[in-house]
Amino acid sequence: MAPSLPVNALTILTQIIQSAARASSLESQINLIVDQISEQLAVDVCSLYRRLDDDSLSLVATHGLSRSIPVVIPPGSGLVGKVMLGQHTINISEPSQHPDYFYVAHSHEEEFHSFCGVPLIYRGVVNGVLVVQSRRPDCLCSEQEALLSTLAVHLAHLMISLASGPLRTRNENIFHSGIRGAQGLALGRAIVQLHPNLAKVQRLQSESSVRELEGWHHMKQAAIEEMCRERVIVLKEMGDGPASVLDAYQMMLQDPLFEQLIEAEIKAGFQLPWALKKAVESISEQFRVMEDPYLRARAEDIEHLGDKLYQIWKGDGEQSLPESEGPLILVGDRISVSVIAKLATRDLVGIVCFEGAALSHIAVFANALGIPAVMGVEGLSVSNGDPLIVDGTRGEVICAPSQVMQNEYRRMIRERELLDVRLQQDIHLPAETLDHQRVTLMANSGLQADVEPGLRFGAEGVGLYRTEVPFMLSESLPSEQEQESIYQNVLRQYRGKPVYLRSLDIGSDKSLPYLPGIHEDNPALGLRGIRYSLDNISLLTTQVKAALKAAGDSDQLHLLFPMIGSTEQLDESIALVKSTFEELTVQGFALRYPKIGMMVEVPSCISLLPFWRSKLDFISVGSNDLSQYLLAIDRNNPLVSKWFDPLHPAVLFELKRIVDFAKAEDLPVSLCGEMASDPVAVIFLLALGFRQLSMSAAKIPLIKSLIRHIDLGDLVQLLTEALRLDTAASIRHLGEQFIASLDMPCKELLAEIKRP
Ligand code: PEP
Numbered sequence: 001m002a003p004s005l006p007v008n009a010l011t012i013l014t015q016i017i018q019s020a021a022r023a024s025s026l027e028s029q030i031n032l033i034v035d036q037i038s039e040q041l042a043v044d045v046c047s048l049y050r051r052l053d054d055d056s057l058s059l060v061a062t063h064g065l066s067r068s069i070p071v072v073i074p075p076g077s078g079l080v081g082k083v084m085l086g087q088h089t090i091n092i093s094e095p096s097q098h099p100d101y102f103y104v105a106h107s108h109e110e111e112f113h114s115f116c117g118v119p120l121i122y123r124g125v126v127n128g129v130l131v132v133q134s135r136r137p138d139c140l141c142s143e144q145e146a147l148l149s150t151l152a153v154h155l156a157h158l159m160i161s162l163a164s165g166p167l168r169t170r171n172e173n174i175f176h177s178g179i180r181g182a183q184g185l186a187l188g189r190a191i192v193q194l195h196p197n198l199a200k201v202q203r204l205q206s207e208s209s210v211r212e213l214e215g216w217h218h219m220k221q222a223a224i225e226e227m228c229r230e231r232v233i234v235l236k237e238m239g240d241g242p243a244s245v246l247d248a249y250q251m252m253l254q255d256p257l258f259e260q261l262i263e264a265e266i267k268a269g270f271q272l273p274w275a276l277k278k279a280v281e282s283i284s285e286q287f288r289v290m291e292d293p294y295l296r297a298r299a300e301d302i303e304h305l306g307d308k309l310y311q312i313w314k315g316d317g318e319q320s321l322p323e324s325e326g327p328l329i330l331v332g333d334r335i336s337v338s339v340i341a342k343l344a345t346r347d348l349v350g351i352v353c354f355e356g357a358a359l360s361h362i363a364v365f366a367n368a369l370g371i372p373a374v375m376g377v378e379g380l381s382v383s384n385g386d387p388l389i390v391d392g393t394r395g396e397v398i399c400a401p402s403q404v405m406q407n408e409y410r411r412m413i414r415e416r417e418l419l420d421v422r423l424q425q426d427i428h429l430p431a432e433t434l435d436h437q438r439v440t441l442m443a444n445s446g447l448q449a450d451v452e453p454g455l456r457f458g459a460e461g462v463g464l465y466r467t468e469v470p471f472m473l474s475e476s477l478p479s480e481q482e483q484e485s486i487y488q489n490v491l492r493q494y495r496g497k498p499v500y501l502r503s504l505d506i507g508s509d510k511s512l513p514y515l516p517g518i519h520e521d522n523p524a525l526g527l528r529g530i531r532y533s534l535d536n537i538s539l540l541t542t543q544v545k546a547a548l549k550a551a552g553d554s555d556q557l558h559l560l561f562p563m564i565g566s567t568e569q570l571d572e573s574i575a576l577v578k579s580t581f582e583e584l585t586v587q588g589f590a591l592r593y594p595k596i597g598m599m600v601e602v603p604s605c606i607s608l609l610p611f612w613r614s615k616l617d618f619i620s621v622g623s624n625d626l627s628q629y630l631l632a633i634d635r636n637n638p639l640v641s642k643w644f645d646p647l648h649p650a651v652l653f654e655l656k657r658i659v660d661f662a663k664a665e666d667l668p669v670s671l672c673g674e675m676a677s678d679p680v681a682v683i684f685l686l687a688l689g690f691r692q693l694s695m696s697a698a699k700i701p702l703i704k705s706l707i708r709h710i711d712l713g714d715l716v717q718l719l720t721e722a723l724r725l726d727t728a729a730s731i732r733h734l735g736e737q738f739i740a741s742l743d744m745p746c747k748e749l750l751a752e753i754k755r756p
């Protein structure tokens with residue numbers, strides 16, 4: 001083989017990737033890559049194998065081998081199989097003499113005297129193998145091997161699309177993976193809604209800036225009128241929460257910054273669609289870089305608004321919905337709230353969205369409507385009327401389901417409906433264990449859309465109200481009055497029940513778009529939560545004032561401070577509540593002093609709790625951040641998410657320390673992270689002594705049912721065993737076995753709720 005590369009590896013890599021990017025389809029992209037690799041490395045063969053479900057490897061593209069018959073290498077066979085199983089490169093000469101050599105009939109492989117196979121690894125799993133072969137007996141040099149390994153990383157990503165794309169060997173039961181948006185199963189006919197894509201608009205010069213500006217004002221007016229019409233429908237069909245999204249769109253549309261950005265591009269001589277595109281990109285980018293998944297998901301809202309405006313500009317108007325009988329599954333790129341609302345009057349049973357994530361509004365609405373949704377599905381090819389299965393629990397969509405598959409899902413859906421009816425019957429029963437220990441279940445909230453479902457599902461209060469969410473939905477800092485009315489709305493709806501209102505948890509890359517951004521190298525460890533609020537004390541004062549006034553003399557208000565890690569931070573926060581309370585009382589407001597507490601999520605605070613006992617009325621464990629900081633694993637990073645399990649022994653030991661202290665000191669303690677809705681984790685939380693949990697509303701009935709079928713006496717031994725284990729996986733397995741042994745009606749549902 002060529003002993004060295006003609007030009008440097010980076011140039012070759014760039015050339016290969018750039019030329020592949022120009023290909024019109026995934027198949028031609030892959031064919032181009034194998035052709036380019038063999039040319040650039042001066043090898044005779046370059047082949048790409050894809051791993052199939054049974055671990056065999058199927059040849060999907062080759063330069064140099066005969067493809068007269070389909071080539072599938074049986075599981076674990078040959079050098080290619082060895083590369084896959086061993087997950088490492090094999091770079092040898094005279095491969096036919098290797099004990100693992102596997103001859104593929106009619107491939108003429110015997111002509112080649114060198115072999116280099118590189119595994120394609122995506123998120124820790126091998127999904128294919130890239131192979132080069134040459135007639136010359138020399139192995140690849142180390143630079144060539146490194147180049148091949150780098151290309152393998154790119155190909156591993158392409159392989160994911162290929163797995164769900166047209167090269168799939170079967171033409172029925174085609175699975176597409178996405179992100180779980182809302183749980184549940186649905187079978188129905190597709191109703192497809194695609195939008196003109198603003199992102200594809202070209203940079204064109206305008207003939208007259210004056211005319212473009214007039215166009216902008218017309219477009220804006222038309223959009224306002226259309227959204228008002230939609231709001232009436234949404235309000236009628238889906239209630240306040242979803243309708244408030246249209247209010248948020250209206251606010252974005254009226255945002256002076258948005259207007260300025262558009263007008264600046266128009267005045268610079270460009271056409272209106274380009275100006276719109278630039279403005280949308282600029283604002284959505286500010287949301288996209290935020291750490292908080294809620295805030296990041298808001299980038300979609302401005303993009304939705306951009307598409308809506310572009311559609312109006314093109315004169316397309318709102319697309320009409322095709323007539324169709326029976327259950328419907330709405331499929332689209334950017335699904336609008338009004339389309340969901342219109343279909344809610346028909347038989348809408350599921351949603352499939354090509355974009356978005358678990359915290360997108362569409363997912364929130366699907367949860368509120370109780371229908372399954374799968375988000376961020378790639379490579380789906382479906383037309384109006386096609387049968388489709390949506391499995392929101394697994395985050396999967398099945399296209400062209402066979403009759404057998406459809407019958408199976410119909411059966412599962414029927415069973416699920418019976419289980420749901422059963423769970424609903426228990427909504428008004430207390431969350432009480434078999435040995436009569438009472439557990440309090442509350443709802444986490446932040447969006448208007450999830451306040452009401454909490455009540456519907458039997459929440460005994462709001463265990464965590466994330467105040468940063470309404471801040472984000474606002475176009476500028478909400479005034480004291482605006483905040484007061486937002487908090488009052490939650491407190492009123494939950495009249496007589498506690499509401500744990502958390503002060504702003506923002507900062508650094510979770511900053512609000514209308515506040516000046518700060519650059520930090522390590523934002524998760526930076527100016528976040530209470531650190532931000534104490535540095536911007538007037539923000540915190542306004543917020544505390546609004547909360548105190550909203551609660552008045554009711555005893556509902558529990559003020560919760562995020563990210564407390566030092567005595568100074570706690571003292572300063574409490575002092576601020578005291579002085580604000582005194583000031584308002586002097587002004588004549590009839591107030592009741594709130595209960596004061598803090599999130600236990602920064603590990604350093606655990607050792608300080610004994611010093612702070614007299615200052616606190618309660619504590620609430622934020623297991624998401626506590627796990628993130630204890631394990632040093634970014635809770636939002638999919639690359640390391642496989643290691644993020646709050647059942648890690650180190651987390652359990654700290655939870656034990658917290659709850660033991662709280663019990664000994666008679667300090668009320670709750671937990672409001674995602675652990676509270678993970679059935680296996682709940683078993684251990686109860687065993688540790690937690691008696692108050694807060695979770696997303698929809699999970700309450702199931703967790704309640706679990707609690708009602710547990711005898712706490714049985715958990716003593718289980719906990720002793722768990723605390724002797726040194727891996728999260730073994731602790732989780734122990735908990736799963738325990739759940740499997742329970743005699744309860746809806747166990748199937750519990751098993752399906754995987755850890756977040
Ligand atoms: C947590 O950290 O567990 C928590 C509930 O807070 P958030 O998820 O809002 O950071």
Ligand code: MG
Pocket residue numbers: 562601622624625
């Ligand atoms: Mg937190």
